[in-house]
Amino acid sequence: MSMKKEEALRKSKSRKGYGKQDKYERIIDAAVKVFAKKGFHKARISDIASQAGVADGTIYLYFKNKDDILIHIFEYKLQQIIELFEAEIEQEASPVFKLARFILLHFSMLGEDPNLAAVLTVELRQSHKFMKEYTPRKFGEFLKIITGIVIEGKDKGLFKDDVSPGVVKRALFGAIDEMGTFWMLAPRGKRGKYSLGDTARQVCDIFIRGLLKDPKVWDTRKGEFFNQKGGEL
Amino acid sequence: MSMKKEEALRKSKSRKGYGKQDKYERIIDAAVKVFAKKGFHKARISDIASQAGVADGTIYLYFKNKDDILIHIFEYKLQQIIELFEAEIEQEASPVFKLARFILLHFSMLGEDPNLAAVLTVELRQSHKFMKEYTPRKFGEFLKIITGIVIEGKDKGLFKDDVSPGVVKRALFGAIDEMGTFWMLAPRGKRGKYSLGDTARQVCDIFIRGLLKDPKVWDTRKGEFFNQKGGEL
Numbered sequence: 001m002s003m004k005k006e007e008a009l010r011k012s013k014s015r016k017g018y019g020k021q022d023k024y025e026r027i028i029d030a031a032v033k034v035f036a037k038k039g040f041h042k043a044r045i046s047d048i049a050s051q052a053g054v055a056d057g058t059i060y061l062y063f064k065n066k067d068d069i070l071i072h073i074f075e076y077k078l079q080q081i082i083e084l085f086e087a088e089i090e091q092e093a094s095p096v097f098k099l100a101r102f103i104l105l106h107f108s109m110l111g112e113d114p115n116l117a118a119v120l121t122v123e124l125r126q127s128h129k130f131m132k133e134y135t136p137r138k139f140g141e142f143l144k145i146i147t148g149i150v151i152e153g154k155d156k157g158l159f160k161d162d163v164s165p166g167v168v169k170r171a172l173f174g175a176i177d178e179m180g181t182f183w184m185l186a187p188r189g190k191r192g193k194y195s196l197g198d199t200a201r202q203v204c205d206i207f208i209r210g211l212l213k214d215p216k217v218w219d220t221r222k223g224e225f226f227n228q229k230g231g232e233l
Numbered sequence: 234m235s236m237k238k239e240e241a242l243r244k245s246k247s248r249k250g251y252g253k254q255d256k257y258e259r260i261i262d263a264a265v266k267v268f269a270k271k272g273f274h275k276a277r278i279s280d281i282a283s284q285a286g287v288a289d290g291t292i293y294l295y296f297k298n299k300d301d302i303l304i305h306i307f308e309y310k311l312q313q314i315i316e317l318f319e320a321e322i323e324q325e326a327s328p329v330f331k332l333a334r335f336i337l338l339h340f341s342m343l344g345e346d347p348n349l350a351a352v353l354t355v356e357l358r359q360s361h362k363f364m365k366e367y368t369p370r371k372f373g374e375f376l377k378i379i380t381g382i383v384i385e386g387k388d389k390g391l392f393k394d395d396v397s398p399g400v401v402k403r404a405l406f407g408a409i410d411e412m413g414t415f416w417m418l419a420p421r422g423k424r425g426k427y428s429l430g431d432t433a434r435q436v437c438d439i440f441i442r443g444l445l446k447d448p449k450v451w452d453t454r455k456g457e458f459f460n461q462k463g464g465e466l
Binding site for chain 2: 041162164211
């Protein structure tokens with residue numbers, strides 16, 4: 001994990017204070033592990049309590065039920081991810097490199113925290129309550145990072161004028177989410193064919209060349225991006 | 234629906250014969266309507282029987298349970314879709330236009346058969362059994378259409394040499410599936426912002442320009458594609 005990432009995570013953690021928040025966090029982290037290992041449907045509240053080192057009843061002081069824990073994981077972790085992504089993307093001057101950074105960060109998360117990735121990409125969809133009743137406002141905030149980059153790229157005359165940021169946002173998220181889900185679900189032996197690093201590079205190539213008025217900008221400058229610190233997965 | 238599409242559907246239907254197969258088809262079609270209208274979880278076998286005009290018990294002569302009907306819808310309809318896509322794509326000489334045709338067909342399906350689209354994009358994921366236990370071999374066959382086009386494009390020297398057909402296959406499917414799901418779930422008022430036709434064009438632009446060694450090939454020839462018969466949604 002890069003220095004910048006650690007700093008963003010620390011910032012996000014220290015803001016929460018101690019005591020009550022500390023136990024909340026412990027339960028959230030324990031639930032991520034349990035959901036990833038047992039699957040959402042088979043996981044029991046008592047498994048989460050035991051993993052977190054708290055009494056079963058304590059869980060109900062913080063959460064209504066198992067679906068509620070999942071929603072809290074989603075909101076809490078996504079907030080950390082948004083802060084981390086925004087801090088890292090801010091370091092890049094060009095919207096082209098910002099978009100590449102977004103794609104790289106997404107794939108590097110899968111490698112760095114496979115439990116969280118499994119919960120966010122696979123287990124979440126197992127909760128009927130989450131899929132049908134929850135309005136994922138935080139998810140909208142996350143996707144807005146893409147919209148912001150695309151608008152900046154159009155404003156600077158780099159991206160094609162007829163591009164809709166809303167279409168790019170969903171198409172790009174769909175592409176990286178599908179690749180991520182595949183990677184999470186694939187047996188380890190089959191993953192090798194599509195390493196995270198190579199996949200991230202290819203998705204960068206498609207979307208950035210696809211959006212640029214002059215794709216040669218990326219063809220000639222991408223070496224610079226991948227060679228800089230943090231350009232490798 | 235174009236002549237070619239009708240022909241492909243007729244071909245696929247006539248192969249099945251009458252009698253038993255006819256009732257099977259009637260139940261499948263009724264289930265698509267019921268699942269799309271009531272949602273998979275709320276739909277009852279008796280709703281499907283009544284929509285199909287058969288006795289409840291008849292359903293169990295053909296299907297084990299509600300999840301089994303969903304799996305049959307998936308296999309049966311996807312087979313028709315594969316035959317239709319292959320027939321239409323075959324008409325295009327260039328792999329560039331073949332890929333554009335694939336994208337256009339996918340989006341036009343959403344508009345032409347919204348019930349089926351709702352079942353395939355949204356309701357399917359509500360079946361725990363389907364998501365966890367079923368190996369979607371037919372889905373693999375569908376995705377292979379993309380792989381075939383990408384390999385042809387590389388062989389003809391049009392697409393970049395470092396492109397992995399497997400990555401493109403999943404990234405493209407992820408993008409069009411996410412756009413499609415969004416379109417299906419969006420309130421009708423919000424859909425207008427992203428018409429199917431405009432979305433399809435933008436996805437064509439991103440992926441085809443992203444893959445081409447020389448994106449100008451698409452920039453200068455796409456008018457020709459969209460102006461030909463069947464180029465409009």
